[in-house]
Amino acid sequence: MKILVCISKTPDTTAKIAFTDNNTKFAENGVQWIINPYDEWYALVRAIELKEKDPGTVIHLVTVGEADTEPIIRKALALGGDEAIRVNASGADSFFIASQIAEIARQGGYDLIFTGKETIDYNSAAVGGMIAELLQLPYISLAVKFDLEGSTVTATREIEGGEEIVQASLPLVVSCQKGMAEQRIPNMKGIMSARTKPLKVVEPVAVDPLTTIAGFETPPPKAGIKMIPADNPAELIRLLHEEAKLI
Amino acid sequence: MSVLIFIDHSDGAVKKASLEAISYGAKIAEQLGLTAEGALLGNLNEDIASLGKYGVKKIYHVADVALDHPDPQVFTEVIAQIAEKSGAKLIVFSNNLHGKAIAPRVSARLKAGLVAGAVALPDTSNGFIVKKNVFSGKAFAFISINTDIKIISLNPNAYPVAVTEGAAAEVVPFTAAVGEPRIKVTAVNKVTGEIPLGEAEIVVSGGRGLKGPENWNILEDLAAALGAATACSRPVADADWRPHHEHVGQTGLAIAPNLYIAIGISGAIQHLAGVNRSKVIAVINKDPEAPFFKAADYGIVGDAFEIVPKLTEAVKALKG
Ligand SMILES: Cc1cc2nc3c(=O)[nH]c(=O)nc-3n(C[C@H](O)[C@H](O)[C@H](O)COP(=O)(O)OP(=O)(O)OC[C@H]3O[C@@H](n4cnc5c(N)ncnc54)[C@H](O)[C@@H]3O)c2cc1C
Numbered sequence: 001m002k003i004l005v006c007i008s009k010t011p012d013t014t015a016k017i018a019f020t021d022n023n024t025k026f027a028e029n030g031v032q033w034i035i036n037p038y039d040e041w042y043a044l045v046r047a048i049e050l051k052e053k054d055p056g057t058v059i060h061l062v063t064v065g066e067a068d069t070e071p072i073i074r075k076a077l078a079l080g081g082d083e084a085i086r087v088n089a090s091g092a093d094s095f096f097i098a099s100q101i102a103e104i105a106r107q108g109g110y111d112l113i114f115t116g117k118e119t120i121d122y123n124s125a126a127v128g129g130m131i132a133e134l135l136q137l138p139y140i141s142l143a144v145k146f147d148l149e150g151s152t153v154t155a156t157r158e159i160e161g162g163e164e165i166v167q168a169s170l171p172l173v174v175s176c177q178k179g180m181a182e183q184r185i186p187n188m189k190g191i192m193s194a195r196t197k198p199l200k201v202v203e204p205v206a207v208d209p210l211t212t213i214a215g216f217e218t219p220p221p222k223a224g225i226k227m228i229p230a231d232n233p234a235e236l237i238r239l240l241h242e243e244a245k246l247i
Numbered sequence: 248m249s250v251l252i253f254i255d256h257s258d259g260a261v262k263k264a265s266l267e268a269i270s271y272g273a274k275i276a277e278q279l280g281l282t283a284e285g286a287l288l289g290n291l292n293e294d295i296a297s298l299g300k301y302g303v304k305k306i307y308h309v310a311d312v313a314l315d316h317p318d319p320q321v322f323t324e325v326i327a328q329i330a331e332k333s334g335a336k337l338i339v340f341s342n343n344l345h346g347k348a349i350a351p352r353v354s355a356r357l358k359a360g361l362v363a364g365a366v367a368l369p370d371t372s373n374g375f376i377v378k379k380n381v382f383s384g385k386a387f388a389f390i391s392i393n394t395d396i397k398i399i400s401l402n403p404n405a406y407p408v409a410v411t412e413g414a415a416a417e418v419v420p421f422t423a424a425v426g427e428p429r430i431k432v433t434a435v436n437k438v439t440g441e442i443p444l445g446e447a448e449i450v451v452s453g454g455r456g457l458k459g460p461e462n463w464n465i466l467e468d469l470a471a472a473l474g475a476a477t478a479c480s481r482p483v484a485d486a487d488w489r490p491h492h493e494h495v496g497q498t499g500l501a502i503a504p505n506l507y508i509a510i511g512i513s514g515a516i517q518h519l520a521g522v523n524r525s526k527v528i529a530v531i532n533k534d535p536e537a538p539f540f541k542a543a544d545y546g547i548v549g550d551a552f553e554i555v556p557k558l559t560e561a562v563k564a565l566k567g
Contacts, residue, residue, distance in 0.1 A: 013497050013517045017385040037498050094363075098355060118347075120383045120497055120520075124363040129319060129351030138429040139319045141348035144491070154433075158492070160257040160344050162437035164316065168430040178484075178491050178499070210360030214376050214389040219523070225540055230549030234561035236529060239545060241565055244527050246506045247449065247473060 038116025048080035098130030144179030259292030273302025299416035447476035456511020514539025
């Protein structure tokens with residue numbers, strides 16, 4: 001069993017989001033970087049659990065990013081995984097990233113490809129589906145549960161208004177979200193061993209991105225709050241009805 | 248040439264998020280001088296032609312019952328065939344759970360640039376630029392789509408449903424070579440009787456300040472009186488006080504209702520990220536220093552257990 005887990009670097013959830021260069025670039029100064037939570041908490045941890053159940057399993061991590069993503073990929077290796085591959089390019093758009101990962105997947109012959117549901121910076125939820133299409137593999141999107149018996153997969157995926165329980169055979173692509181696994185903290189042994197795990201750097205294949213970022217905008221600040229005295233809560237309902245006209 | 252709108256449905260009905268996508272696609276078609284056409288896969292319990300009132304002129308309908316489950320691989324194949332037939336220049340999806348599953352595959356299939364999570368009509372004055380939600384609600388990006396065929400997935404609650412004077416749509420039966428889905432659906436569990444959180448216009452949300460799951464009845468009563476959906480903060484879902492699908496925030500669902508009422512939630516940055524696109528936010532918290540007040544339009548400093556039942560009474564009195 002060979003699993004490929006896609007890892008993305010994102011700003012910390014408390015990072016201040018601001019832009020430079022006439023609102024065309026994310027202001028990276030002073031920003032702490034983390035593993036995209038969906039990739040870490042659900043995709044990676046579920047892969048590690050599968051390996052714990054079947055120790056013959058091999059886990060590779062892949063990231064598309066420049067050299068500054070290496071601390072993140074080492075942090076992911078500290079949680080688990082046997083080796084990592086970094087495609088040496090900045091991720092121009094979802095299609096570019098998916099095309100690079102699809103190429104790694106073709107060469108590596110993986111049975112299972114895990115992505116997080118989406119990244120918390122670009123929120124496109126697109127890379128998993130694109131990889132699946134490029135490789136002509138089935139795609140279980142937004143999985144909240146994933147089990148493996150031999151090469152038969154049983155998973156639960158979120159659909160409009162509920163959930164579907166599905167069955168499929170390997171190989172396939174899965175996007176992972178809450179429910180798949182529980183967040184873990186790396187232990188000392190993991191952190192030590194991550195330093196020496198192989199981290200292979202490969203050059204990207206030539207692919208044109210389909211989209212480009214023209215600029216950014218931050219939402220306008222709120223106009224200010226209206227406080228309602230605690231002894232008259234009905235006033236809030238009156239304001240929501242007469243002033244905001246929402247109820 | 249057309250703007251092709253993917254008409255998503257569940258439980259035999261075209262839901263609000265999908266009607267928004269139809270209205271949005273029809274508006275862009277009008278702007279660009281293209282025809283608004285629809286792709287409907289699977290069957291509805293309602294009249295298909297009457298969807299014309301949302302501005303779609305022609306609907307390609309594939310009635311194969313195998314399509315009642317939205318398998319991304321099979322749907323991509325069928326949508327690609329319809330897109331070709333319809334001469335689609337732009338394909339519009341709702342960025343709901345089905346859109347998230349299918350649109351990226353169609354994008355890779357057609358090498359058509361995708362903007363997922365659009366919040367406004369595209370700017371076509373100089374190229375084709377779409378505003379989308381990024382950094383989990385903390386910012387917007389303007390994305391230029393550089394391919395001949397383009398794809399937009401519209402965020403729920405970002406564009407109003409518009410009923411036009413339009414006549415009934417022409418329904419064109421379409422036969423697609425539909426392969427066997429390689430993913431077999433063995434069971435479907437639908438949450439019945441609840442307003443889907445992503446589509447709700449009013450959301451009543453609770454945090455750790457409610458102390459325990461046994462106290463949620465006061466929040467549910469308020470939600471019922473308002474016709475609202477219920478949501479919660481992450482620690483509440485983590486503690487299994489509430490189901491996971493109610494978790495909103497940076498690592499849960501990002502929502503944009505007209506009104507978000509936060510009860511006993513501190514307003515941590517990760518929570519705000521998922522809700523700050525709400526049009527109006529009202530906060531009830533006993534701590535006047537709670538950060539949520541800085542992001543709110545209305546606030547009451549006080550004990551939720553006293554205040555919330557009074558709000559419910561006031562709503563009932565108002566609605567008679
Ligand atoms: C990487 C990361 C991702 C995260 N993602 C999310 C996310 O997606 N969504 C999310 O919600 N959180 C998220 N969090 C957690 C977030 O930081 C906060 O810890 C969480 O939102 C706090 O939940 P809370 O407001 O319910 O609880 P608390 O912070 O404990 O706040 C409870 C509030 O209730 C008030 N209160 C208490 N009693 C009463 C009463 N009787 N009446 C009225 N008010 C009362 C208190 O004054 C307090 O403000 C994330 C954290 C991290 C590190």
